[in-house]
Amino acid sequence: MVFNIPIYVEIIIDRLEEKGFDAYIVGGSVRDILIGRDPSDFDVTTDALPEEIEEIFKDFTTLEVGKKFGTVVVVQDEGIVEVTTFRADGEYIDGRRPEKVYFSKNILDDLSRRDFTINAMAYNKKIGVIDYFNGKEDLEKKTIRAVGNPHERMREDYLRIMRAIRFAAQLEFSIDDSTFESCKLYSEHIATISIERIREEFFKILLSKTPSYGIRLMKDIGVLDIILPEMIKAIGFDQHNPHHDKDVFEHILCVLDKTSPNLHLRLAALFHDIGKPYTLTIDEKGVGHFYGHDKLGAKMAKEILQRWKAPNELVEKVRLLIYKHMTQHANLKEKGLKKLLSIFGEDEIFTLLELQKADRSCSNEEADIKDLLEREGKIKDIIENKEVYEKNQLAINGYDVIELGYKQGKIIGEILDYLLEKVLEKPELNDKKKLIEIIKEKFKLN
Structure with missing residues (x-):
């Protein structure tokens, strides 16, 4: 070597x-x-x-x-x-x-x-x-093993339980039996470790090649119910729906593994259906529905990440992805796609699509993502053709509106919002003269 x-x-x-x-x-x-x-x-x-x-x-x-x-x-x-x-x-x-x-x-x-x-x-x-x-022998065996007495090593530093799981996930190794049992024996003491240190290890697990492996180890060792108790209800939770061949937990793990190692995307994958066990209703045909699970999931994800003291920007990115992940089922026309693009921006819109494709692919063996691929193509066309989808792309701005005689304040935003709606419906209206005509017709000066 x-x-x-x-x-x-x-x-x-x-x-x-x-x-x-x-x-x-x-x-x-x-x-x-x-x-x-x-x-x-x-x-x-x-x-x-x-x-x-x-x-x-x-x-x-x-x-x-x-x-x-x-x-x-x-x-x-x-x-x-x-x-x-x-x-x-x-x-x-x-x-x-x-x-x-x-x-x-x-x-x-x-x-x-x-x-x-x-x-x-x-x-x-x-x-x-x-x-x-x-250590070289354990590398060859692909084994995580404590130095000396594993009980002593875990008692010295309970964070080592999370580190054992993290190294196993990152390296795709197994944890040797005695070390595993020690991790399990002292798992409850994870609650005494600062949440920042736990979060750091957990995020590294999420970014491993196969994050589901690390999550399963956390469950089997007994730390998942301490760090993320909201997830426990998803384990074995039957969706009662012909479009889903996995329980909620297994579906979540499948989506996790199908997303790229981008932290806020992986977190959104982890939490996207966390609200399902709390929103199940069963219709007269015995079919399960989860109305509002996206909204509840977004709320739960925000609360969990805040509990973990995650950065606000990360929290908001994850919350928004979860809140909008069910738009995959909406029959969005060009105007709707542009509104979605306005919400997410030119980079994050494709993060949303990746989450949606993974979500759909993990629903059942016959799942088809053709419509999502078509949507992806349409969004790329909108961007490449520089079509208008947000206010700063309009052929007129707030200063132009003020020069027409309108006073600074709320009215300026209302005018630009109205113009954007019109241009989203008819892109050919994005011409300064035409927009001025629309303003004068709709918003009369006092």
Whole structure:
């Protein structure tokens, strides 16, 4: 295996070694190189103490972000590297962080405190891979296994339960039996972890190649009902509808897997039918209907994401996609498509269509998305032909209306809204002279 380590990382290791210290890349970067992936970042571990690290790199920009825990961040134009002293952790008293850390001169101490065997390897050019816990073997077996006693690892940091699920989902690995049982045993303690940290892991699970795998693991381990209790009612929920051959939960997971790894799209897929178990009505023929589930789902998604302290922009994007996902069944003419385009914009309209195509495809084996593909083509034509679908594309603007003698205020918006409606119906009206005639005819000056 060839370890192509970036020069900016090699500089750090070389300088530490020149000063008589041991230094290695460690953790996720070693794992990723061994499985043929490009690491997203590099961490270095060393027997140099934090003060010694700062002295060695005094001609660099350094940040004391985690100096208390032995970490000094070394900044270079090409990238930043966290350089951390070998350490052993003291007792974990809150299920999240050690009460104390003890600096060490032994790499084994440092690797022993890490979460999973695949993350407990180190490497440098002189020695090669250091692998005390058979991480390479677990990579080959595609297994997530805790370092040492899995009960101890989970009790130390309950977030490791979510991390086990996340790594399994991202790498498409299985969780070994003893580690799985420990995750399950301590799953209720996930409730003690900050929602921001849980959200970070959950979003990474959603962005994995097959997110349904991670969601199923969350369900089986027992954390789904803690993090997302609103989803539990969907599990096994019969839709009583001939157009659906899956229960609500299985349908949701199918839609998730059929969407591209775009966070707000994946979240919309996850929540798009979350309102169904709360809106079921059955008609005289025994057929189930879910009137208003899109509106309720949008409301529920907003509340859940706000509970998770997600950014407002993300919350609104997800809410709108869910709120409008049932427009797939509307027989929209060109005017209706333009209104939808006005609501979503030229990028997000195709995100909506992707959600709708996935939703339709996952309803049953005979599902047909031909009409949605035709709709997609019509929307592309509207955009390419630069047809008007929002007010700022009109051949007249608010200043023009004011120059006609209308006072600033609510009336200006009303006039432009009216003009847009007319142009949506008849695109040929988008001419300044024609629009002025329409204004004078409809809106009389006092």
